[in-house]
Amino acid sequence: MASRSLIAYAGAALLFAAGVSSAAEFTIANGQIYTPGLVIVDAPQPGTPLGGDLIEVALDVSTNGRLQLPPYPEDSRTMIHNISIFLFSYETGRNFTITNGTASTNIASLGDIMFQEPGSTVKHVKWTWPDCLVGDGEEGQGLGDTDRGVYNISIRQSFRLDGEDHYTVFDLPISVTNSIPASIERPSCDTLDNPLLTHEEILASADTNMPVMFAPGDATASITDLNGAASWKGRMSWLGLTGLVGVLIM
Numbered sequence: 001m002a003s004r005s006l007i008a009y010a011g012a013a014l015l016f017a018a019g020v021s022s023a024a025e026f027t028i029a030n031g032q033i034y035t036p037g038l039v040i041v042d043a044p045q046p047g048t049p050l051g052g053d054l055i056e057v058a059l060d061v062s063t064n065g066r067l068q069l070p071p072y073p074e075d076s077r078t079m080i081h082n083i084s085i086f087l088f089s090y091e092t093g094r095n096f097t098i099t100n101g102t103a104s105t106n107i108a109s110l111g112d113i114m115f116q117e118p119g120s121t122v123k124h125v126k127w128t129w130p131d132c133l134v135g136d137g138e139e140g141q142g143l144g145d146t147d148r149g150v151y152n153i154s155i156r157q158s159f160r161l162d163g164e165d166h167y168t169v170f171d172l173p174i175s176v177t178n179s180i181p182a183s184i185e186r187p188s189c190d191t192l193d194n195p196l197l198t199h200e201e202i203l204a205s206a207d208t209n210m211p212v213m214f215a216p217g218d219a220t221a222s223i224t225d226l227n228g229a230a231s232w233k234g235r236m237s238w239l240g241l242t243g244l245v246g247v248l249i250m
C-alpha cells in the first residue's frame with residue numbers, strides 16, 4: 001500500500017486564561033474544536049444549549065484528511081483504535097453511554113462509530129435523548145423531576161500516534177435545556193447509566209500529557225463557563241506552542 005508522510009504541527013496550548021477559574025479552554029479554528037487526539041469535533045460548539053429529538057455529535061475521524069479511514073494497513077503507526085462517547089454530569093449524577101463500541105439491542109447506545117457512514121470522514125453520531133431529559137426550558141420549567149441541566153460530552157479516544165498507543169479524554173460542555181418532546185420511543189435513562197468516577201480516577205486511567213494537536217496557528221481560544229450558563233469566545237493571543245511534532249501518517 002502506498003504511503004504518504006507528512007509533518008503535522010501539534011499546535012496547542014498555553015492559552016491566555018488569566019482570571020478565569022472554573023472554566024475550560026478550547027482550541028477552535030473554522031468552527032472545529034481540536035482535541036488531545038486524532039479526532040476533531042465539528043459540532044456541537046462548547047456551551048451550546050441543546051434539545052430536539054436527538055443529539056448529533058459530528059466528528060472528523062480523518063484529522064481533516066491527514067489520516068485515512070479504516071481498515072488501516074496492519075503496520076500503521078498512526079490510527080484510531082476506537083472512540084467511546086458518554087454524556088455525564090456531576091450535577092445530575094448521570095453518566096449515559098452514547099457509544100461504547102457495542103450497540104445495545106434497541107440501539108439506545110450505538111455501535112462502533114468508526115464503521116458508520118462508510119467513506120465519510122465525518123461521523124454524525126445521532127443519539128436519541130433518553131426519557132429523563134424530556135422537558136422544556138431552564139430551571140423551574142421542566143427541570144423539577146428530570147435530569148436536565150449541564151452536561152459534558154465525554155469523547156474518549158483510543159489511538160496510536162507515531163507508533164505509541166494512547167487513551168485520552170476530552171470533555172465538551174453543553175446544556176440540555178432546549179425542548180425535548182416526550183415519546184414512548186425514548187430509551188430509559190437507567191439502562192444507559194454508568195457509575196460516575198471522580199475526576200482523579202478518570203485522570204489516573206487516561207493519558208493526560210497529550211496536548212491538543214493539529215490545530216492551525218490561527219486557532220481561537222474559547223473559554224466556556226463550566227456552569228454552562230455563559231460562553232465567551234474571541235480571538236486570543238497565543239503565549240506559545242508546546243511543540244512541533246513530526247508525525248508519520250500512512
Ligand SMILES: *[C@@H]1O[C@H](CO)[C@@H](O)[C@H](O)[C@H]1NC(C)=O
Nearest residue numbers: 081082083084100101158165
Ligand atoms: C479500544 O482499543 C483499545 C486498544 O486496542 C482496547 O484495549 C480497548 O479494549 C478498546 N475499547 C473498546 C471499547 O473497544
Ligand SMILES: *[C@@H]1O[C@H](CO)[C@@H](O)[C@H](O)[C@H]1NC(C)=O
Nearest residue numbers: 088089090091150151152171
Ligand atoms: C465537565 O467536565 C469538566 C472537566 O472534566 C468537569 O470539571 C466539570 O465538572 C464537568 N461538568 C459537569 C456538569 O459535570
Ligand SMILES: *[C@@H]1O[C@H](CO)[C@@H](O)[C@H](O)[C@H]1NC(C)=O
Nearest residue numbers: 097100102104109191192193
Ligand atoms: C455498553 O453500554 C451499554 C449501555 O450502557 C451496556 O449495557 C453494555 O454493557 C456496555 N458494553 C460494554 C462492552 O461496556
Ligand SMILES: *[C@@H]1O[C@H](CO)[C@@H](O)[C@H](O)[C@H]1NC(C)=O
Nearest residue numbers: 086088095194195196197202
Ligand atoms: C462514565 O462511564 C464510563 C463507562 O463505565 C467510564 O469509562 C467513564 O469514566 C465514566 N465517566 C465519568 C465522568 O465517571
